[in-house]
Amino acid sequence: MKLAILISGRGSNMDAILTAIRKGHMPQAQPVLVLSNLPEAGGLTIAREKFGLNTEVLVSNDLKGWEYDKNVMTLLQNYEISPTNGLICLAGFMRLLSPQFVSLFRNRIINIHPSLLPSFPGLHAQRKALEYGVKISGCTVHFVDKGLDTGPIIIQKSTPVLQSDTEESLSGRILRDEHLVYPEAIKLITEDRLKISGRMVLINGEH
Ligand code: GAR
Numbered sequence: 034m035k036l037a038i039l040i041s042g043r044g045s046n047m048d049a050i051l052t053a054i055r056k057g058h059m060p061q062a063q064p065v066l067v068l069s070n071l072p073e074a075g076g077l078t079i080a081r082e083k084f085g086l087n088t089e090v091l092v093s094n095d096l097k098g099w100e101y102d103k104n105v106m107t108l109l110q111n112y113e114i115s116p117t118n119g120l121i122c123l124a125g126f127m128r129l130l131s132p133q134f135v136s137l138f139r140n141r142i143i144n145i146h147p148s149l150l151p152s153f154p155g156l157h158a159q160r161k162a163l164e165y166g167v168k169i170s171g172c173t174v175h176f177v178d179k180g181l182d183t184g185p186i187i188i189q190k191s192t193p194v195l196q197s198d199t200e201e202s203l204s205g206r207i208l209r210d211e212h213l214v215y216p217e218a219i220k221l222i223t224e225d226r227l228k229i230s231g232r233m234v235l236i237n238g239e240h
Contacts, residue, residue: 034061034062034063034118034119034120034222034223035063035065035112035113035114035118035119035120036050036054036062036063036064036065036066036119036120036121036122036219037065037066037067037068037109037112037114037119037120037121037122038050038051038064038066038067038068038080038122038124039067039068039069039070039105039121039122039123039124039126040067040068040069040074040076040077040124040125040126041069041070041071041074041125041126041127041128042071042074042075042076042125042127043074043075043076043125044067044074044075044076044077044079044080044124044125045076045125045208045211045212046124046125046145046211046212046215047067047076047079047080047122047124047125048076048079048083049211049212049213049215049216050064050122050124050215050216050219051064051080051083051084051086052216053216053219053220054216055084058216058220059216059219059220059223059224061223061224062120062219062220062223064084064086065086065087065112065114066086066087066088066089066108066109066112066114067080067086067087067088067089068088068089068090068091068105068108069088069089069090069091069126070090070091070092070093070126070127070128071090071092072090072092074090076124076125077090087112089108091104091105091108093128098131098133099131099132099133099134101128101131102130102131102133102134105134106134106137109121116137116138116139116141119138119141120141120142120143120219120222120223121138121141121142121143122143122144122215122219123142123143123144123145123177124145124215125145126144127156129181130142130177132179135177135178135179136179140176140229142176142177143174143175143176143177143187143218143219143222144174144175144177144182144184145172145173145174145211145214145215146158146172146173146174146175146182147159147170147172147204147207147208147211148161148162148170148171148172148173148207149169149170149171149172149173149189149191150173150175150182150183150186150189151182151183152165152167152170153165153170154181154182154183155181155182158170159200159203159204159207160200162194162203163194163198163199163200163203167194168193168194169191169192169193169194170191170192170194170203170207171189171190171191171192171207171210172189172190172192172207172210172211172214173186173188173189174186174187174188174189174214174215174217174218175187176229176234185229185231185232185233185234186232186234187218187221187222187227187234188214188217188218188221189214190210190213190214192206192207192210221236
């Protein structure tokens with residue numbers, strides 16, 4: 034399965050995924066491309082210099098929705114990544130994909146989010162969790178549907194919220210867990226061990 038990893042920033046989840054692949058944890062996963070919507074994304078350098086991967090930048094130039102995503106589609110086609118052979122991993126990619134794109138890559142796009150969804154979707158999830166006063170937060174890997182952080186959940190991992198936590202300290206602990214669960218979710222998909230039934234993601238036929 035050909036992986037395209039989409040980023041907008043430092044790329045630590047991307048690094049964790051590529052490291053797991055390099056260590057041989059997902060033999061069926063073939064990373065092909067790292068794409069960013071921002072040229073300054075630090076993850077681009079890591080992808081090229083640490084992993085020798087192809088990187089591309091598609092700046093938005095005010096293109097919205099499908100107008101932008103069409104260009105992503107063309108780029109993926111250039112790298113021969115298709116809805117049948119590909120998996121698109123959003124790793125801190127701070128754009129909402131259009132319904133057209135999501136339909137084309139149905140159940141072939143996954144995302145990681147720094148909260149236990151459906152709590153705290155969208156931006157600043159860790160800050161919202163702290164402000165709400167929850168005692169447990171965490172992270173979620175999910176399939177991407179047309180909503181914002183609403184698709185079927187693949188894996189979640191909980192992280193306790195400490196009384197002394199700041200947004201930075203909580204984000205840091207959640208991030209460490211993100212780095213564990215994202216490669217695990219990709220492994221399950223590339224091994225064809227997941228079935229989606231409505232909102233439920235069944236692992237090996239059991240939930
Ligand atoms: C991660 O914490 C990821 O969960 C979050 O952005 C960060 C990217 O960090 N994504 C979202 O908030 C998506 N709604 P990274 O670039 O170091 O992987």
